[in-house]
Amino acid sequence: MTERHLIVAAAQLGPIQRAEPRAVAVARMLALMERAHRRGAELIVFPELALTTFFPRHYCARIEDADPWFETAMPSADTAPLFAAARRYGMGFHLGYAELVVEPDPDGVVRPRRFNTAILVGPTGEILLKYRKVHLPGHAEFDPARKVQHLEKRYFEVGNLGFPVLRAPMGAVPGVNMGMLICNDRRWPEAWRVLGLQSVELVALGYNTPSLNQEAGGFEAPHLRVFHSHLSIQAGCYQNACFAVATAKAGIEDGCELFGQSIIVNPQGEIIAEAGSWDDEVITADCDLGMCELGRTTIFAFDRHRRPEAYGRITGQVGAVAPPVWSAPGGGAG
Numbered sequence: 001m002t003e004r005h006l007i008v009a010a011a012q013l014g015p016i017q018r019a020e021p022r023a024v025a026v027a028r029m030l031a032l033m034e035r036a037h038r039r040g041a042e043l044i045v046f047p048e049l050a051l052t053t054f055f056p057r058h059y060c061a062r063i064e065d066a067d068p069w070f071e072t073a074m075p076s077a078d079t080a081p082l083f084a085a086a087r088r089y090g091m092g093f094h095l096g097y098a099e100l101v102v103e104p105d106p107d108g109v110v111r112p113r114r115f116n117t118a119i120l121v122g123p124t125g126e127i128l129l130k131y132r133k134v135h136l137p138g139h140a141e142f143d144p145a146r147k148v149q150h151l152e153k154r155y156f157e158v159g160n161l162g163f164p165v166l167r168a169p170m171g172a173v174p175g176v177n178m179g180m181l182i183c184n185d186r187r188w189p190e191a192w193r194v195l196g197l198q199s200v201e202l203v204a205l206g207y208n209t210p211s212l213n214q215e216a217g218g219f220e221a222p223h224l225r226v227f228h229s230h231l232s233i234q235a236g237c238y239q240n241a242c243f244a245v246a247t248a249k250a251g252i253e254d255g256c257e258l259f260g261q262s263i264i265v266n267p268q269g270e271i272i273a274e275a276g277s278w279d280d281e282v283i284t285a286d287c288d289l290g291m292c293e294l295g296r297t298t299i300f301a302f303d304r305h306r307r308p309e310a311y312g313r314i315t316g317q318v319g320a321v322a323p324p325v326w327s328a329p330g331g332g333a334g
């Protein structure tokens with residue numbers, strides 16, 4: 001069997017403050033691309049909403065007032081240097097950004113629509129694949145009980161592109177099956193499985209995750225935040241026999257702490273590279289895509305072992321229902 005090795009990089013970004021223009025972020029990203037190229041990287045993954053601060057923490061009464069944080073073209077004058085660098089280095093990249101488009105909504109009304117989006121760009125600088133975040137956390141209205149807002153449900157619509165996977169050349173490999181998830185999606189096994197059912201080999205995933213659970217009425221220890229992030233990604237890779245490059249934005253951004261700990265994970269669920277800083281940092285791994293075969297031909301040979309007839313609730317309902325209550329035979333007290 002021919003070897004299918006791909007050298008991948010996670011390009012973690014330190015904080016991007018509210019006042020910083022896109023050009024500053026792009027210059028930092030270009031420096032990371034150059035660093036990754038020197039290490040032989042053939043694909044580099046940037047975080048969610050990589051061009052600006054994580055603006056859903058800021059409230060705008062009029063949604064249009066948030067539009068300066070959105071991209072209306074890709075590439076744009078600001079992002080074109082990333083595409084040029086991809087061509088220069090023969091390196092693919094994954095980029096998360098806020099997307100503002102005018103397109104028909106589900107009722108056929110053509111209007112401005114806003115999505116939390118990621119693209120996969122090939123080594124020739126062409127956009128290969130686009131994904132729009134499906135699992136939007138947070139809330140739609142200003143919440144006075146929260147110290148920090150999380151207004152993704154205000155600024156973004158639920159992604160309408162499903163979870164696409166595409167086979168395309170990357171580096172020296174003629175065809176890699178690639179898909180994407182964005183941040184909160186990583187916590188949902190359904191999302192991973194939809195990718196797995198399309199034989200995904202590599203998942204590119206960007207995230208912005210605060211070190212504190214601002215929603216928690218009770219206490220959630222900060223170390224568990226990283227544990228749950230890694231747990232979800234490692235389980236997703238193992239159960240779907242794929243690699244993931246999971247890249248964070250990290251550090252104190254607009255006064256809010258984001259944990260980093262970007263990781264690259266193999267199909268056994270093992271972390272094979274991990275960032276150690278809260279700053280701009282490149283981590284790389286040499287991925288033998290042949291490793292995806294073991295899981296998908298044995299434990300997770302979907303065609304032999306899956307039982308969709310027993311999974312109706314997965315797509316048939318949203319919230320959990322209460323189970324029937326046991327009662328003692330004959331109606332006596334239990």
Ligand code: CDV
Pocket residue numbers: 048137138150182183184185187207208209210
């Ligand atoms: N950007 C995100 O989607 N963040 C969520 C936080 C709010 C929990 C996450 O799942 O990491």
